Amino acid sequence: MINDITAKILEDFDSKDKAREKGLTLSRDVVRICRSVMYNIHNKKFDKAHKMLNDAHESLEQINTELGIYPDIYYGGFVGHAQQEYVECVVVYHLLYNEGDINKIPSPDDLNVGYAAYLNGMADAGGELRRHILDLIRQDKPEKGETYLDIMESMFSNLMMFDYPDAITHNLRQKTDRLRSIVERTRGDLTNALRQQKLEETMKKFESKL
Numbered sequence: 001m002i003n004d005i006t007a008k009i010l011e012d013f014d015s016k017d018k019a020r021e022k023g024l025t026l027s028r029d030v031v032r033i034c035r036s037v038m039y040n041i042h043n044k045k046f047d048k049a050h051k052m053l054n055d056a057h058e059s060l061e062q063i064n065t066e067l068g069i070y071p072d073i074y075y076g077g078f079v080g081h082a083q084q085e086y087v088e089c090v091v092v093y094h095l096l097y098n099e100g101d102i103n104k105i106p107s108p109d110d111l112n113v114g115y116a117a118y119l120n121g122m123a124d125a126g127g128e129l130r131r132h133i134l135d136l137i138r139q140d141k142p143e144k145g146e147t148y149l150d151i152m153e154s155m156f157s158n159l160m161m162f163d164y165p166d167a168i169t170h171n172l173r174q175k176t177d178r179l180r181s182i183v184e185r186t187r188g189d190l191t192n193a194l195r196q197q198k199l200e201e202t203m204k205k206f207e208s209k210l
Contacts, residue, residue: 016070023067023074026059027082033059034085038092038128042135046097053093056086061112080120080170083113087121092128100147102154116170123159123175126152130186142193149190152183 033056040049060083067074091105098104108118129152133145159176162169 016073019066019070020073023063024078026063026066027078030056030059030063030082031085034089037089041089041093041096042128042131044096046093049089049093053086053089056089057111060086064112080114080117083117084121084124087111087113087118088124088128091122091125092132095125095129095148095151096132100151102151116168116172119159119162119172120170120175122155123172123179126155126179126182130182133186133190137189137193140197142190142197145190145193149183149186152179152186156180156183 033052037049037052037056040046040052063074063079063082067079087108090111094104094106095102108115111118113121129148133148136142136145136148156176156179159172159179162172162176164172166173
């Protein structure tokens with residue numbers, strides 16, 4: 001009797017271990033893909049980024065299939081991390097591709113990801129939006145950065161509403177605090193750039209009158 005019981009448990013554990021290894025491999029693939037996606041987004045290679053996002057989504061769906069029957073592994077952390085990376089890329093992709101149209105951002109249900117992972121991915125997207133704003137400043141287009149700063153501030157104010165334990169939000173509070181710092185620094189950089197732009201325009205008008 002004991003042999004039958006242990007044999008059944010061994011079979012279950014063996015299947016679970018194989019599913020876990022497959023899930024880990026797929027999650028690493030998602031993270032790797034997302035790093036390349038972000039590079040292509042910032043370099044305006046949107047077609048390539050879109051194709052890679054589809055590849056990442058297919059890997060996440062495969063993870064759902066492989067680990068869906070093993071919730072203890074599925075919610076162990078690495079799946080949520082892969083989803084966060086994916087959400088961050090998706091949010092940044094849609095905002096930059098659609099030039100700041102927040103209505104184009106998919107919902108967590110659209111992406112089939114966890115709510116906590118979605119919120120954490122959104123918080124991480126703030127750092128990439130700051131990078132885009134700094135690029136606009138270097139390109140002498142600081143006025144276009146105001147749209148993205150407004151989005152960052154909207155993200156922060158919405159994320160602040162989720163005052164729940166870390167066990168529920170998966171350390172969202174820490175990322176929200178980081179986003180606050182990013183927003184404040186970006187606001188300062190953008191304000192200085194806009195002032196400098198205005199000063200230069202005033203000087204040019206003055207010089208043209210001489």
